[in-house]
Amino acid sequence: MKDFTKEYFTMTEEDAVDYAKTRMEFFQNDAELTCKEIGDGNLNYVFKVVDTKNNKSVIIKQAGPVARISDEFKLSPDRNRIESEILQLQYKLAPGFVPEVYQYDPIMNCCVMEDMSDHEMMRTALINHKKFPLFADHISTFLVNTLLLTSDVVMDHKEKKALVKSFINPELCEISEDLVYTEPFYDCPRNDVFPATKEFVQEHIWNDSNLVLETAKLKFEFMTNAQSLIHGDLHTGSVFIKEGSTKVFDPEFAFYGPAGYDIGNVVANLLFAYSNAKFTIADEAAKKDYLYYLENTIRDIIDLFIEKFSRTWDEKATEPVAKVDGFKEYYLGTILRDTSAVAGLELTRRIIGLAHVKDITSITDPEARCRAEKMCLTIGKSYILNRDTMKSGSDFVNVIIDAEQQLLEEAE
Amino acid sequence: MKDFTKEYFTMTEEDAVDYAKTRMEFFQNDAELTCKEIGDGNLNYVFKVVDTKNNKSVIIKQAGPVARISDEFKLSPDRNRIESEILQLQYKLAPGFVPEVYQYDPIMNCCVMEDMSDHEMMRTALINHKKFPLFADHISTFLVNTLLLTSDVVMDHKEKKALVKSFINPELCEISEDLVYTEPFYDCPRNDVFPATKEFVQEHIWNDSNLVLETAKLKFEFMTNAQSLIHGDLHTGSVFIKEGSTKVFDPEFAFYGPAGYDIGNVVANLLFAYSNAKFTIADEAAKKDYLYYLENTIRDIIDLFIEKFSRTWDEKATEPVAKVDGFKEYYLGTILRDTSAVAGLELTRRIIGLAHVKDITSITDPEARCRAEKMCLTIGKSYILNRDTMKSGSDFVNVIIDAEQQLLEEAE
Numbered sequence: 001m002k003d004f005t006k007e008y009f010t011m012t013e014e015d016a017v018d019y020a021k022t023r024m025e026f027f028q029n030d031a032e033l034t035c036k037e038i039g040d041g042n043l044n045y046v047f048k049v050v051d052t053k054n055n056k057s058v059i060i061k062q063a064g065p066v067a068r069i070s071d072e073f074k075l076s077p078d079r080n081r082i083e084s085e086i087l088q089l090q091y092k093l094a095p096g097f098v099p100e101v102y103q104y105d106p107i108m109n110c111c112v113m114e115d116m117s118d119h120e121m122m123r124t125a126l127i128n129h130k131k132f133p134l135f136a137d138h139i140s141t142f143l144v145n146t147l148l149l150t151s152d153v154v155m156d157h158k159e160k161k162a163l164v165k166s167f168i169n170p171e172l173c174e175i176s177e178d179l180v181y182t183e184p185f186y187d188c189p190r191n192d193v194f195p196a197t198k199e200f201v202q203e204h205i206w207n208d209s210n211l212v213l214e215t216a217k218l219k220f221e222f223m224t225n226a227q228s229l230i231h232g233d234l235h236t237g238s239v240f241i242k243e244g245s246t247k248v249f250d251p252e253f254a255f256y257g258p259a260g261y262d263i264g265n266v267v268a269n270l271l272f273a274y275s276n277a278k279f280t281i282a283d284e285a286a287k288k289d290y291l292y293y294l295e296n297t298i299r300d301i302i303d304l305f306i307e308k309f310s311r312t313w314d315e316k317a318t319e320p321v322a323k324v325d326g327f328k329e330y331y332l333g334t335i336l337r338d339t340s341a342v343a344g345l346e347l348t349r350r351i352i353g354l355a356h357v358k359d360i361t362s363i364t365d366p367e368a369r370c371r372a373e374k375m376c377l378t379i380g381k382s383y384i385l386n387r388d389t390m391k392s393g394s395d396f397v398n399v400i401i402d403a404e405q406q407l408l409e410e411a412e
Numbered sequence: 413m414k415d416f417t418k419e420y421f422t423m424t425e426e427d428a429v430d431y432a433k434t435r436m437e438f439f440q441n442d443a444e445l446t447c448k449e450i451g452d453g454n455l456n457y458v459f460k461v462v463d464t465k466n467n468k469s470v471i472i473k474q475a476g477p478v479a480r481i482s483d484e485f486k487l488s489p490d491r492n493r494i495e496s497e498i499l500q501l502q503y504k505l506a507p508g509f510v511p512e513v514y515q516y517d518p519i520m521n522c523c524v525m526e527d528m529s530d531h532e533m534m535r536t537a538l539i540n541h542k543k544f545p546l547f548a549d550h551i552s553t554f555l556v557n558t559l560l561l562t563s564d565v566v567m568d569h570k571e572k573k574a575l576v577k578s579f580i581n582p583e584l585c586e587i588s589e590d591l592v593y594t595e596p597f598y599d600c601p602r603n604d605v606f607p608a609t610k611e612f613v614q615e616h617i618w619n620d621s622n623l624v625l626e627t628a629k630l631k632f633e634f635m636t637n638a639q640s641l642i643h644g645d646l647h648t649g650s651v652f653i654k655e656g657s658t659k660v661f662d663p664e665f666a667f668y669g670p671a672g673y674d675i676g677n678v679v680a681n682l683l684f685a686y687s688n689a690k691f692t693i694a695d696e697a698a699k700k701d702y703l704y705y706l707e708n709t710i711r712d713i714i715d716l717f718i719e720k721f722s723r724t725w726d727e728k729a730t731e732p733v734a735k736v737d738g739f740k741e742y743y744l745g746t747i748l749r750d751t752s753a754v755a756g757l758e759l760t761r762r763i764i765g766l767a768h769v770k771d772i773t774s775i776t777d778p779e780a781r782c783r784a785e786k787m788c789l790t791i792g793k794s795y796i797l798n799r800d801t802m803k804s805g806s807d808f809v810n811v812i813i814d815a816e817q818q819l820l821e822e823a824e
């Protein structure tokens with residue numbers, strides 16, 4: 001058996017069983033353990049360890065020494081410390097909406113957490129056109145609690161600064177700075193544009209100097225605005241879901257950034273599901289029904305966020321100027337503006353940039369995929385350019401309707 | 413002799429001599445040292461140690477265990493580490509414009525630095541109506557170099573984040589958050605308003621709900637915008653000056669904040685000197701001449717800042733989006749906006765809040781002092797409310813002229 005107490009190495013499935021036997025208290029002594037590596041992310045190894053006697057199970061998530069997304073991204077395994085600490089903090093702020101962390105091991109750079117195998121990855125579920133009627137309620141609570149309760153509005157400012165310091169996250173932020181805010185907006189060699197979409201990208205994105213200028217401004221806001229402790233990568237592949245339960249995980253990109261970043265990512269990824277449904281569901285009634293469900297989910301997330309944010313502010317704000325007339329409305333307005341901008345950035349970068357989403361790449365008909373991509377880009381651009389006017393859930397939905405109309409007219 | 417290597421204690425003048433003999437390499441072995449504590453700040457002890465044989469001298473600056481400004485502010489002596497590191501960094505970025513640091517001692521919380529006794533404190537010099545024709549050129553170089561070269565525009569983003577982390581400064585920031593951004597804008601018990609000015613303050617500041625809302629927004633920008641490594645307290649009491657030489661010191665409030673904060677403080681403190689001159693110089697021609705000099709200095713600082721900033725950006729920007737059309741102009745515009753806002757905040761808080769400036773308190777005629785204070789408040793309010801329109805040195809000067817006109821009309 002290898003020694004887990006001296007020096008980091010990447011574990012095999014066998015090592016993970018040994019680790020569970022000797023370094024954890026989760027299982028009983030007579031447990032009969034099996035293990036499978038189930039990671040499909042890009043940065044980590046994920047071991048599911050099961051006691052076959054009673055089906056009790058646990059996840060061991062270990063940081064790889066190099067990000068698997070590409071050898072170009074070298075990442076320090078310190079991100080797993082950040083992740084464990086964030087999950088524990090978020091568990092306190094939004095209990096039930098993140099997996100429970102049982103222990104963190106700074107030598108092996110791994111954390112042991114709740115097994116969520118009875119949930120499924122939300123992106124997969126949405127591609128299979130499943131509905132989750134409680135998702136808007138759940139995710140809006142998660143967003144308000146993790147974002148507002150970690151801000152200067154609620155936290156003691158000195159304690160907040162200690163958190164800012166603790167969660168400075170240079171390597172993962174660099175990935176977002178490059179892949180979200182820079183490369184999609186010019187003809188970067190690392191981009192991966194679907195050939196049929198390239199002309200549209202050239203004309204509507206790369207040649208639009210006003211759009212490019214706005215994204216430059218947004219990049220600097222991302223790099224400098226230490227507003228809330230954000231998840232930093234809240235797409236539907238970072239959500240495990242089942243009827244009645246929503247769990248947000250994989251917060252390794254977490255740092256103090258603009259609160260709207262997380263909300264915008266949720267909105268954009270629901271729109272990838274929307275694009276998938278629109279261009280893959282054959283039955284018109286079923287398609288209409290599912291698109292309607294997704295539109296309402298987006299509308300509800302924004303409106304519930306606004307409602308819960310406002311109520312939580314009134315109940316929990318400690319900052320004296322939070323009570324100044326008009327300030328809450330101003331502050332919320334900046335979050336909605338950033339939400340819109342980031343939704344637009346995510347919609348753009350997942351079409352143009354290095355990292356795609358399965359909702360789109362799984363559309364097998366090339367023409368349908370191209371139309372889906374153009375829809376995402378059209379909505380995304382509007383979210384970026386019109387971010388100052390987005391005040392409600394309906395505003396977000398109207399951009400979708402307008403984009404569909406616009407593409408329909410152009411196609412005619 | 414006390415032991416300087418074990419545990420922190422506050423030094424006497426005698427201790428400082430012993431310290432210089434045993435812990436420093438600055439003086440020769442046969443030096444005949446004398447020492448005088450010359451601090452007039454609020455947070456530190458400042459010992460000037462001189463070798464009477466050759467007049468070589470040095471400053472030992474030691475952090476007090478408790479801020480002397482008031483027992484309410486308890487400060488960790490860690491601020492002296494921050495100060496030493498900042499001075500060393502600023503010395504590299506803007507050589508000659510900060511004192512040289514010879515050594516830093518983390519046990520005694522003191523740093524040994526260049527003696528600037530041949531300079532005088534700029535506030536004192538301005539109260540004595542002295543002119544420094546090179547100040548605008550010097551300070552604009554200092555500002556551009558320390559602010560732009562520490563930003564994401566020029567620095568590698570990961571290295572910048574390491575600096576952000578290293579210079580998180582919770583206690584000193586809290587002082588600014590309270591004294592600059594909060595207390596002056598309501599009838600706070602800790603304020604110290606000159607009785608004759610109080611009615612004006614009530615009417616024009618505390619009762620102006622729009623102004624109060626704008627200051628709330630600015631407070632959150634101060635707390636969240638990690639743009640540049642700022643000095644954080646750049647008033648004319650933090651500048652030592654003589655003909656041909658300008659030295660900025662006392663950077664213990666330094667942290668990553670809005671670049672405009674430092675520039676705004678310089679502008680506001682020149683305006684305190686302006687108010688002093690306007691209401692104390694008896695000879696009309698001499699007064700006119702000195703006011704003209706100060707107006708031109710303010711105009712030149714802004715215009716030289718713009719010019720040098722733009723040139724340095726073109727030469728040194730490494731961030732790819734810095735080259736996007738229109739981005740430099742946008743970015744510079746946000747700095748000028750913040751400059752105006754902070755100039756306004758400083759003008760307001762030094763009249764209303766706990767910490768005053770000698771330029772104003774030394775005006776002995778109560779009516780003149782009251783008029784000087786009203787002028788500062790009128791200019792300050794305009795800088796805050798009209799910050800989006802301030803694009804050049806002349807814009808900053810025009811606010812002064814308009815305020816003088818307005819007060820003249822009201823007096824008639």
